[in-house]
Amino acid sequence: MGMLVGNCMSGIAVGVSYCISQLSDQREKIETFLSFGASRWEAGRPIAIEAIRLALLPTINSMMTGQIIAGAPIMDAVKYQQILMFMISGATALGVLAAVLTCIFIVLDRSHKLRADRISNSKPFIYQTLSEYGHKVLTILSEFEHAIFRCLCFFRRTKIDERRPLLRQSQD
Secondary structure (H helix, E strand, O other): HHHHHHHHHHHHHHHHHHHHHHHHHHHHHHHHHHHHOOHHHHHHHHHHHHHHHHHHOOOOOHHHHHHHHHOHHHHHHHHHHHHHHHHHHHHHHHHHHHHHHHHHHEEOOOOOEEOOOOOOOOOOOHHHHHHHHHHHHHHHHHHHHHHHHHHHHHHHHHHHHHHHHHHHHOOH
């Protein structure tokens, strides 16, 4: 299940990323198609086809190799590998198709207009928040590390200082 979800998520990320970047890069071309009377599907179809093609590039996994090393018969390992590849390809194809078509139909609205305001090139909100709080957390951890270092140095000094009077008394 994890292999299916992982490959599906990777494919969706590649497909949607390509789709969004091409919609923003080819904005004038799409608006020209739409102004000449093309439907939103006709204007976005070349981008959708290329995004789906890129997202469905085959991924090689090592399930068959692991089974052979574990001692399974080679024909069983090959059958499991084929089944797994068909399942991964099918799940990824369905996920990518749904995500890319949703992306196209969100950016190109029902009135056949390109909605550039729905395309954002900035960092997602979670990254902005993490970078703000990440700096604060790193500062706190650094201060905590310095405090621990000072405590360890203090305890080491007291142990050394406790030994000195004993050594001085025994030398006299």
